[in-house]
Amino acid sequence: MAGLTVRPVGESALLVECLPGEVAGVYDAARGLLDDGRARDVVPAATTVLLDGVADLGAVAEQVSGWDPSSAPAPVGDLVELRVRYDGPDLDDVARLWRCSAEAAARRHAEIEYVVAFCGFAPGFGYCRGLPDELAVPRLSTPRTRVPPGAVAVAGTWTAVYPTASPGGWRLLGTVADEAVRLWDPTAQPPALLCPGTRVRFVAG
Amino acid sequence: MPDEQRFLEVVDPGALATVQDLGRAGLAHLGVPRSGALDEPAHRLANRLVGNPEGAATVEVTLTGARFRVSRACTVAVTGAWCEVRSGTRPLAWGTPVTLSAGSALALGPARDGLRCHLAVAGGVAVEPVLGSRSTDLLSGLGPAPLRGGDRLPLGPPHGVPRPVNAAEPSRSARELRVRPGPRDDWFDPAALAALDGSSYSVTSDSNRVGLRLRGPSVRRRDDRELPSEGLVLGAVQVPADGQPVVFLADHPTTGGYPVVGVVAAADLPGCAQLRPGDTVTLRLVSPGRAGRDAAPGRQPRG
Numbered sequence: 001m002a003g004l005t006v007r008p009v010g011e012s013a014l015l016v017e018c019l020p021g022e023v024a025g026v027y028d029a030a031r032g033l034l035d036d037g038r039a040r041d042v043v044p045a046a047t048t049v050l051l052d053g054v055a056d057l058g059a060v061a062e063q064v065s066g067w068d069p070s071s072a073p074a075p076v077g078d079l080v081e082l083r084v085r086y087d088g089p090d091l092d093d094v095a096r097l098w099r100c101s102a103e104a105a106a107r108r109h110a111e112i113e114y115v116v117a118f119c120g121f122a123p124g125f126g127y128c129r130g131l132p133d134e135l136a137v138p139r140l141s142t143p144r145t146r147v148p149p150g151a152v153a154v155a156g157t158w159t160a161v162y163p164t165a166s167p168g169g170w171r172l173l174g175t176v177a178d179e180a181v182r183l184w185d186p187t188a189q190p191p192a193l194l195c196p197g198t199r200v201r202f203v204a205g
Numbered sequence: 206m207p208d209e210q211r212f213l214e215v216v217d218p219g220a221l222a223t224v225q226d227l228g229r230a231g232l233a234h235l236g237v238p239r240s241g242a243l244d245e246p247a248h249r250l251a252n253r254l255v256g257n258p259e260g261a262a263t264v265e266v267t268l269t270g271a272r273f274r275v276s277r278a279c280t281v282a283v284t285g286a287w288c289e290v291r292s293g294t295r296p297l298a299w300g301t302p303v304t305l306s307a308g309s310a311l312a313l314g315p316a317r318d319g320l321r322c323h324l325a326v327a328g329g330v331a332v333e334p335v336l337g338s339r340s341t342d343l344l345s346g347l348g349p350a351p352l353r354g355g356d357r358l359p360l361g362p363p364h365g366v367p368r369p370v371n372a373a374e375p376s377r378s379a380r381e382l383r384v385r386p387g388p389r390d391d392w393f394d395p396a397a398l399a400a401l402d403g404s405s406y407s408v409t410s411d412s413n414r415v416g417l418r419l420r421g422p423s424v425r426r427r428d429d430r431e432l433p434s435e436g437l438v439l440g441a442v443q444v445p446a447d448g449q450p451v452v453f454l455a456d457h458p459t460t461g462g463y464p465v466v467g468v469v470a471a472a473d474l475p476g477c478a479q480l481r482p483g484d485t486v487t488l489r490l491v492s493p494g495r496a497g498r499d500a501a502p503g504r505q506p507r508g
Contacts, residue, residue, distance in 0.1 A: 008387050010467075011470065041233045043459060045460050047433050118234070119236035120434055123232075123237045123347065191232075191336060195234070
């Protein structure tokens, strides 16, 4: 069995390493450290959870290294359904990589329930886990200088929706069809629609 | 509500002038960079000098200086890198609260021996906060845009009594950065790590509020594995594939996929804010303190 490794990061942060499937549980447990001010930021990622703004590194490290993420049930987040027009410029290329038709590629993408593993790259850009390894696709060799907000994309085994216009190297499958959906709204609480732990379904239409 | 008649007008922002406060820490899990004043002690001092709470927004002026006009009589103070401060032809004191009359011009000259100056105005810059902060984040675009000539920045009501400080000191640029190894020092060739200790690097011209980009001895990795993206902290020394280190500053991305060889001591970060392109800085590896040792229990059995 793999162990839970806690690595020091400078004077006031710790990096907790775990298996990809354990990140959600460790993140959930680590958020408890925010409530009483033992940490200021808890940042999940692909196989780690960063605890930043930790005043007492020794005590928190000792506590966290004793956690057993396999014993806690994975938390069940809110479900967000997004209607998607599967008309992206890279849909045909992705279909070729997946050895199927464009229609079948859209169907395969939409039949999976994803979970936001972490945010990064841009505010509200949620890395959604759920694509099986055999559907992994490489990033574009030359990133686009501008990807429009609402673009639904894949890279590696991740899928995501670009919350705001930005450069981007992911392959674009389509666009969120409902223009009222705000993936990123700094005045909303929380400002990101797709926060870590949120479950996501894409519905073709 | 800010008094609409009290504002700071930007006449010429120089190379780059932005609104900064203490940033928006606590939102990294949503991909929101912390942002905030790079030379935080200078920002806090400027606020104290004019009677503001230390978290009030100031203007961070970069390298070339900048020119302003105040609409109403108000108290201002300039800290950070030393620069000439003038109102028209009248020289004003640096690092001291100065009261200007309505309509006065205010000019900050080029930064001397540093890069960034902070201008505080009594009442603080009162632009609309975004996610709890008025800071301009150059990476994500959150907060007010970099200042442009003609911008009128609303000011809050003056909070309190200006507090002069005896002999406010100009900020100094860092000569040496103490780097605590980890979390990914084990991704690097031990010989390359040993060479990093005491090596001098020059600051390149593509450095900015996101990061200090250094050029010098390459920090070689053990192999070319790919690191899954992981959370980044302020001061993280990330080493991309080319082996040239980047020290992440306030507008750093919240996650990154290159290994972080070490983290710059918090006490050395304000000095990073004052490093100019072409400056030389020496990296010094420091062993973790007691807390750091305790924090590295290695693999633990569980269950």
